[in-house]
Amino acid sequence: MENLEKLLGTLQEQSFTFNYGDREARIDLDTLLSDYDDGTSFIDYISDFYYVQSVYQKLKNSEGADPVEFFKEFSNSNKSYYKLLSFIKFYYSELESCLQSLNDNGIELEEYCLFAIFEFSLDLYFDNVDKEVSLSRYFYFLEETSNPLHKFIFLVNILEILIWDKLDSPLYYESFDELFEHLSYLLYALTEEVQKLLRRRLSNDKLYLISAPIHDWFGKITRNKSFSIVLNNLTKTQDEKLNCYAVAYGNDFYYYAINHMDGEDRKKLHDTFNSFLENIPAARLTDQVRYFLPNEIDYITYEEFQSLPDKPDGNFNRMFTCCERKIFAKLRTDKPADKYVNIIVTQAPCEYCSRELRYIKNNKTLTIDINYPELSNINSYDSLARKIFDSCPRHMGGTDI
Ligand SMILES: [Zn+2]
Known part of the structure; x- marks a missing residue:
């Protein structure tokens, strides 16, 4: 044929x-x-x-x-x-x-x-x-x-x-x-x-x-x-929405990051974004990327994970592959003068990124302003709840029923 x-x-x-x-x-x-x-x-x-x-x-x-x-x-x-x-x-x-x-x-x-x-x-x-x-x-x-x-x-x-x-x-x-x-x-x-x-x-x-x-x-x-x-x-839709692409910027820096290992299978994506963004550096998966334990104080690094002798394969790499935590690692290495960091993503940060976000907030090393579409609902629900709370007799000395 x-x-x-x-x-x-x-x-x-x-x-x-x-x-x-x-x-x-x-x-x-x-x-x-x-x-x-x-x-x-x-x-x-x-x-x-x-x-x-x-x-x-x-x-x-x-x-x-x-x-x-x-x-x-x-x-x-x-x-x-x-x-x-x-x-x-x-x-x-x-x-x-x-x-x-x-x-x-x-x-x-x-x-x-x-x-x-x-x-x-x-x-x-x-x-x-x-x-x-x-x-x-x-x-x-x-x-x-x-x-x-x-x-x-x-x-x-x-x-x-x-x-x-x-x-x-x-x-x-x-x-x-x-x-x-x-x-x-x-x-x-x-x-x-x-x-x-x-x-x-x-x-x-x-x-x-x-x-x-x-x-x-x-x-x-x-x-x-x-x-x-x-x-x-x-058309197949993802079960769990991931942040595939992120940018971070301040007065003296501007990075982009993509989700996953930055390996050969994502090369074409990096090539494409590189040619679109001309010389804007990528925050890639490096040894300094962290995974925080649930206490949000202790963490391990990608380097430590990699040196594990009988490292499990499969999904465990996802412990380190989020855009946001690659950006945090790059900010730690580059130490930009501007400590106010804007991040734009399409989904709310995941549990693992949220741990590091709270760690950064508690340690006041950087101020991170992270924005994603869902914030629109969160903000309007919050302001409505605030209005109701402020006008509710229960919070103005009234008695609970
Ligand atoms: Zn994440």
Whole structure:
């Protein structure tokens, strides 16, 4: 099946350009589809990067502003951007695994596939098809089947819907060779569409995320409820949200950090962020990173953990791989003159980072102002509780009931 192999080659050749300001990075398909051993994916890091950097940039341009307000401002945009990334990742990886399985297992493509694709195209040709409804339907079918031939038909149909508003003529393929050639062409067209969406920004400022009110086809698709539900079911979400990306800054320093070991599997991420941020140092996993015991006074370092003779493997490395604690270690080494540290992340610090945060607070070595989206709720609940508390007779000398 020479043309099937060629089509797989075309698929693997697809790449996407991500921009940050005037800088850009080209990400190949393999990298974009990467899932890591800790349950995170390449797209989680990319999406956290844009969310955090958008808030950081806006703060830089508006002195004294509250970061939490900017998190709120970018929240919808961040969600729709993540949806776009999940959608891209889902479609390309499904297509790749389906074509691979047809190729590797020597599954014979049967004539009815060509006919099924022709039949579907009649709907699209006569324009009695609602794009969003059809897409949800095909995504649903895709979820329901494990038969690679059926998957193939649904994936071709989805691709046709994504590319065409209306067909010039029904799609009749004489042979699979002809169909594969046509699919190669469609794939380039899809990547081009996707690329346009990736370039969209909330404002003229090129640093901000894609726009919240998307009026184009993708916006319409993602606003479709049943499609959203199917897409959410299909795209894997992390069980436990991690902080994939963080920045820390003060008057005389500015770092970024990513979650995990900073090893070979995350190299492409560091390369990308390095080229976007130009010379902004990364706070990486070093021997000085600490893990605090529950008393929040005693700690061990990564170096001590590493020198353990029969060190357990597996999940234990996560004891040291959080963005925040890599930043604390770098601050201890660099000793910046400014002791006021701002940190921007997308999730509340985890239990282990919170221990060190309280240790730093108690020892008054630094003042750390850490901001994340959830603070918006916490702040408004706290101020409401304060108002109620202050006006409640129970706290003004009244008697308890
Ligand atoms: Zn943590």
